[in-house]
Amino acid sequence: AIMIDVKDYSGTISFRPESAAWLPAWNVAECGARDMREFIASMHEQGIFVIGRITVFQDPFFAPKNPALAVQRSDKQTVWTDGKGLSFVDVASKPYWDHIVELAVEAYNVGFDELNFDYVRYPSDGNMQDIYFPQSAQSEYGSDKAANLEAFFSYLKEQLDDESRFAAFRHENTGREKNIPWTSADLFGMTTSNYDDLSIGQVQERAAQYFDFIAPMVYPSHHTT
Numbered sequence: 001a002i003m004i005d006v007k008d009y010s011g012t013i014s015f016r017p018e019s020a021a022w023l024p025a026w027n028v029a030e031c032g033a034r035d036m037r038e039f040i041a042s043m044h045e046q047g048i049f050v051i052g053r054i055t056v057f058q059d060p061f062f063a064p065k066n067p068a069l070a071v072q073r074s075d076k077q078t079v080w081t082d083g084k085g086l087s088f089v090d091v092a093s094k095p096y097w098d099h100i101v102e103l104a105v106e107a108y109n110v111g112f113d114e115l116n117f118d119y120v121r122y123p124s125d126g127n128m129q130d131i132y133f134p135q136s137a138q139s140e141y142g143s144d145k146a147a148n149l150e151a152f153f154s155y156l157k158e159q160l161d162d163e164s165r166f167a168a169f170r171h172e173n174t175g176r177e178k179n180i181p182w183t184s185a186d187l188f189g190m191t192t193s194n195y196d197d198l199s200i201g202q203v204q205e206r207a208a209q210y211f212d213f214i215a216p217m218v219y220p221s222h223h224t225t
Helices: 023-027 036-045 094-110 134-138 145-160
Strands: 002-007 050-055 114-118 182-188 213-217
Touching: 002 094, 036 050, 036 094, 050 094, 094 114, 094 145, 145 182
Parallel strands: 002 050, 050 114, 114 182, 182 213
Antiparallel strands: none
16 A cells, blocks of 8 residues: 555645645645546556545644634634644634545545545644634534544545545445545544543544544654653
């Protein structure tokens, strides 16, 4: 298998989309492939399973342009940034959910066999005392981060289980009878041992049921001695 970024930390994407809403994220991309469909086809000819990674809520391209959907500072106006200067979309921003689904559908129809969703979480690195989640505050679940994130997972699965969305490209030899993508989610490695949501909304049991695979990311820095 090979994994390729569809959407990376910058919020830009790696192939030219059909969607007008996603075209700006391609026009300013510094890393991508104009022949992505052909490249993936060449991988398939060699029996290689192709995974597309989509960075979800970390999005310094979309968030500043849509401050009402972004994680904000406590002044409820300024877009919040983490320690690296990167901004996030509020997990409960439902219009953004549809934006991500649209990209996921395009990625499968250009040839990606599995869609891997990363940064499916609330932010964690930065001034957490000067932060506000406008969409979460208005959501059904309020400040319950785990519930808001699970609602996104549930919606994502519902939309990506709809085979009618994927009529444009037929995948062969992926081990799946239905013409829908395999899906996976990257979670903090500590979700395998913690029972809380790590203050980012991630609870393994509340994610696993919505994806085909879970990838716990284990870093030494996540585990104190």
